[in-house]
Amino acid sequence: MRLLRILVIAATLVLGTGVAVFFVLTEPTRVPAAALGPHTPDLANGRTMFFAGGCASCHASSKEDRTRLGGGAPLHSPFGTFHAPNISPDPNDGIGRWSEAAFVTAMQDGTSPDGSHYYPAFPYTSYQRMETADIRDLFAFLKTLPPVQGRAPDHEMAFPFSVRRGIGLWKTLHLDGLSFRPDPTKSAAWNRGAYLVNGPGHCAECHSPRNALGGVVASQRFAGGPNPEGEGFVPNITGKGLASWSAKDIAYMLETGDLPDGDSVGGTMAAVVRNTRELSAQDRDAMAEYLKSLPPVDGPPKPERK
Amino acid sequence: MTIRTMLAAAVLVSGVTAVAAQDPIAERKALMKANGDQARTGALMARGEMPFDLAKAQAIFQAYADAATKSKALYPETAKTGGDTAADPRIWQNMSDFQAKLAKFAQDATEAKAKVKDEASFKSTFSEVQKNCGGCHETYRMKKS
Secondary structure, X not given: OHHHHHHHHHHHHHHHHHHHHHHHHOOOOOOOHHHOOOOOOOHHHHHHHHHHOOHHHHHOOOOOOOOOOOOOOEEEEOOEEEEOOOOOOOXXXXXXXXXXXXXXXXXXXXXOOOOOEOOOOOOHXXXXXXXXXXXXXXXXXXXXXXXXXXXXXXXXXXXXXXOHHHHHHHHHXXXXXXXXXXXXXXXXXXXXXXXXXXXXXXXXXOOOOEOOOOOEOHHHOOOOEEOOOOOOEEOOOOOOOOOOOOHHHHHHHHHHOEOOOOOEOOHHHHHHHHHHOOOOHHHHHHHHHHHHOOOOOOOOXXXXXX | OOHHHHHHHHHHXXXXXXXXXXXXXXXXXXXXXXXXXXXXXXXXXXXXXXXXXXXXXXXXXXXXXXXXXXXXXXXXXXXXOOOOOOEOOHHHHOHHHHHHHHHHHHHHHHHHHHHOOOHXXXXXXXXXXXXXXXXXXXXXEOOOO
């Protein structure tokens, strides 16, 4: 009897500690409003961030009108189906009542205004690299777009992925909280490209293999892999995959969707090009210069075509 | 050229056409490939990496228009699968939209051919016409795997 009691107490302690540790580790973090100094929004820069960030690809309700961000088409993944929410300035269904700090928190910490974790289908692992000023400009730009009523459906996630608090554990592995750090040995254009590609552009989110937990495999960043949306294969964009491309070829593809072999991009990359063609030629050249500098890395083997 | 070679050539050409007509998938692929070659030339000229040549520019648009027109008959119900095709089943679910896109491609290319005069007008017409490629490839081509 005594032994049993000790065992029960021990088990309770272990379990209790486990639960406590879980809650400490999974506590959503936020950016306090006081951390944001004075800022005059630059709407032109906000527009650049909007297109560099590809917001419309997931949040626009239709392909044609890319400024109505009422929530988009479902995004399928091995963990369930995501429905990108309404981020139009509608006060009830969109982000019309959000504070600036709440928006910065969403982009950098992946935490919602009500203090829960966003799923990393929202690519905050990349957006965390963005300059806070750029995020504030983006917020100001979003506020200029038309409000759209209506909410997207809830995500359809399988257990245990349906437990949002658990995303906190995932974040301890994949969200380092670091902003972009320029490489002073490289040119200004290279650094601008690196920033656009790794920050707002979030290219690596699709162009890298992911591990069993859905995290990008750091050693094979940009090396391509199975499409996270389930269908087909995403190309390697390191020096391995782009060996025969010039930087000009890359910039031209980002502008026109045309590939060096005369083919054109298809699938979701066509939507990406609808964003990148809105950027300045200078920004596209910078992205090209950075991508062209990536050392060759082998990605997962491409499956044989059926 | 002797009569004999001409005959042989005629037989060869008709033979090739006959085979292609029986195999819409192979013909589709050949047209896409030819379009790709034209697009490559066009891109080089549009980017100023190849000297502008009006005849070549017009030939590109003519080839596009011909290919688009021919393609309309190359997606019968009997050629949905096989032959390593990248044609997405959505083509047959949205055939009227798909046909409309081909018609628009043919029309855009024909108009571009009439409009192109010099390097500047080529740059703008070419980039407009090229949007037709992505217009179909986004939805109607299966992802490469």
